Amino acid sequence: MADLIAKTPCAGLLPVKTGGVTLSEVEAGAMTSLTPFKGQEKALSDALKAAHGMMFPATNRATGKEGARAIWFGQGQAILIGPECDAGLGSLAAITDQSDAWAVVRLEGAGAEDVLARLVPVDLRVGAFKRGHTARTMMQHLMVSITRVGDNAFQIMAFRSMAVTLVHELETAMKGVAARGAG
Template sequence: MDELKAITACAGLLPLTLGAATLEEVDAGRMTSLSRFDDGKALSDALEKAHGMALPKPNRATGKEGCRCIWFGRGEVLLMGPAPHKFLGKHGAVVDLSDGWACVELSGAAAVDVMARLVPVDLRDTVFKRGHSVRTQVLHMSASITRVGVDRFQILVFRSMAATLVHDLKQAMAAVASRG
């Protein structure tokens, strides 16, 4: 009988460094969609009690590496890291999305220039500060991008698009590196 082995979305593709940019796959832990039932106050309070962070405002993230919550659309956030506390389900819909998303981190002095070739959003640190998050396109892929540090971006795409994301980022990294 064949033995099945779990592999990550970017298995064999990463890590990759070209010029002043590095691309690595991130183990985001559990990924759980939380969709509020009402104005979100009860869910925010429950999230604060259970995981030490409030619901993020639109286009923002709360928490830190290992336990982060990012805005994921109108009335929806993505809890990354821990398993959601069971009482969160009293205040909103709780859906496990862990196997559906690929998570990578682009870092380095060239990260903003690399992203500028692929996204229709100004990600310079004067506009898009640490803790800012956006749902946008990376070329033709739907994505979530969060600034998680100086010259560090967390990028989420559907798992089925992981190899395409790596390919497109690699091409942009090579183009930026060739400048100089």
């Protein structure tokens, strides 16, 4: 019988550092999608605050902090990242474990915005996209979630099955930005 070894989505691919930008894998912990039942949006937000210390996020926003964050994930949807979801939330929302479904990476450094500008059709400059802002968008041909988690730091999520492509696209753009700065 073969012994199976669990691997993270980006195992062997990261970290990568090019120029002043670093791409690393995030050990996200538990990931749970939350979709409030009709008329339960406020009650879910209050229960999420009581159970996990954060409100249900508004459109294009994230709440919480590193290690425990709720991210807007689409109309009437959020994803709780970090803590195990309180089972009591199941009376107010459809909850689904997503822990193995996503690759989560962190792009950080002074050129992170420039790297993403090559890949994403959204203005992610700090003046328009502040800490706690999030977007579901395309990165080249990948559907991703991007959340600003610091002045020069972004959390990027893509389907686990696309982890190699995610890293490739980001690394290629990082090299392009670094080469342009070297000239």
